[in-house]
Amino acid sequence: MNTMNKSRFMTRTATASALASILLLSACSGGGGGSAASKKQDPNGKVTLNFITQSSAIAPADPNDKLVNKRLEEKTNVHINWKNFTNDVFVEKRNLAVASGDLPDAIFNADYSDYELLKLAKDGSIIPLNDLIDQYMPNFKKVLEEAPEYKSMITAPDGKIYAFPWIEELGNGKERIQAVDSMPWINVEWLKKLNLKMPTTTEELKKVLIAFKTQDPNGNGQADEIPLSFINKPGAEDLAFLFASFGLGENPDHAVVSNDGKVIFTAADEGYKKAVSFVNELYKEGLIDIEAYTQDWSTYLAKGKDQKYGLYFSWDKANITGANESYEVMPPLAGPDGEINVTRTNGLGLGRGKMVVTSANKNLETTAKWVDQLYDPTQSVQDNWGTYGDDKQQNIFEYDEASNMLKHLPLEGTAPVELREKTSIGGPLAILDSYYGKYTTMPDDAKGRMDIIKNIMAPHMKADNVMPSVFNSIEELDRLTTIETDLFAYVLRMRTEWYQNGKINEQWDGYLKELDRLGLQEWLKIKQGGYDRATKG
Ligand code: CA
DSSP: OOHHHHGGGSOOOOOOOHHHHHHHHHHHHHSOOOSTTHHHHOTTOOEEEEEEEEEOTTSOSSGGGSHHHHHHHHHHOEEEEEEEEEHHHHHHHHHHHHHHTOOOSEEEEEEEOHHHHHHHHHHTSBOOOHHHHHHHOHHHHHHHHHSTHHHHHHSOTTSOOOSEEEEEOSSOGGGSTTSOOSEEEEEHHHHHHTTOOOOOBHHHHHHHHHHHHHSOTTOSSSOOOEEEOOOSSSSTTSSGGGGGGGSSOOOTTSEEEOTTSOEEEGGGSHHHHHHHHHHHHHHHTTOBOTTTTTOOHHHHHHHHHTTOEEEEEESOGGGTTOSSSSEEEOOOOBOTTSOOOOOOOOOOSEEEEEEEEBTTOSOHHHHHHHHHHHTSHHHHHHHHHOOSOOTTSOOSEEEETTTTEEEEOOOTTOOHHHHHHHHOOOSSEEEOGGGBTTTBOOOHHHHHHHHHIIIIIGGGOOOSBOOOOOOOOHHHHHHHHHHHHHHHHHHHHHHHHHHHHOOHHHHHHHHHHHHHHTTHHHHHHHHHHHHHHHHHO
């Protein structure tokens, strides 16, 4: 996963100074006076809850300064006494607070991994939430009824739910925004200059790239064009998109699911062999950027900005070659057998460990009811992206009372991620695909990408299933991590060697044996078990 690309739809960045967090700490410990005791003293019956949270360095230091939280306090009569840390120090501070035993009532924007959730549950630091959901959370229950697949995804193998999730859908199924990670962007100015058509097959692509290399499409008299570039590791800048023309294709997890529900390791498939051989053909023609194996994001970006590439890969072309018309998405190509396929990624907008309730919490009913408000559709939209009617702050929305809908306002040059970080609160929430056009409009920066996926990619996706986000047990997580460390590194190393030396056919049998030695069969068994559990749910 490339966070640089994905983060535009999330609220996480880590750029704060340590100083800011020290100031915050002292500010927080001084004020508030929030404990369960204050509940009795408040004549209005207002309950105070103590939460630890994190936010961006550009957000207000006190989350209660955000209009979304002010309105929530008014609505719920619950005061949250926040201990807020900037993203860069949060994990350390969160872990310190829990280790010291001085537990808050809850941890908001907790971002715990599955392994951490299970460990905290075992230690008794956090509590299962199933009963609270059943008794006090009608909004959240409604989400799980409308999108029941999330129920199994957030449920631990012991049947317990240990955290409230963050769910952000933009499209669903084959049309979800994450369905294709690495998009191929081709230089259409060069195509036009050389009077070439958009390639439709892998052979045509090869010819186009050779023309880019040899016919000086940028017209400067030098052979300075880079026909094909990518960053050679799993992620949005990888050329894995091309693999699908030869069979099942590839995604960053090396995991696809057959239409009869069988988990398949992509890098041991026959089609994978043909795809790697094709890349070797391109290599032999001198079409691949010599820096593809070593370059980092900034090198990749610099050449992209200079429009040196014939074809390159990225989540969004705007990140690399800019929001201009020089590049267009290259539709999926037919392979040697005439078949077109687009491999789906397993990515989705789900943060499983977004909020936990600790064993120190004495106001469980109040806490559950407060969290349930966050799952109200109109509230969730504001939690995630920001709000309307703020006279001190640029607004991301206007609220249309007649239709009860939040409508995105023009950004007027403001970076969407920055405005979201300043005004949204994140945390547990759910935005389902059905909400667009009903409770909110879709963010503009998502729309263009969604259209490409819907119109150009999805019609060619052969796989009906993807690997769901499986909640594995501690033992399984231990084994998966251990196996993947060596297995995935070996796959990448061999793929890279074969791109350059073309010896995949001779070395294939030995490679398959080595995959087994590194634990592939056990990996498949754990993955299949998880898939079966998740899809039965
Ligand atoms: Ca040139």
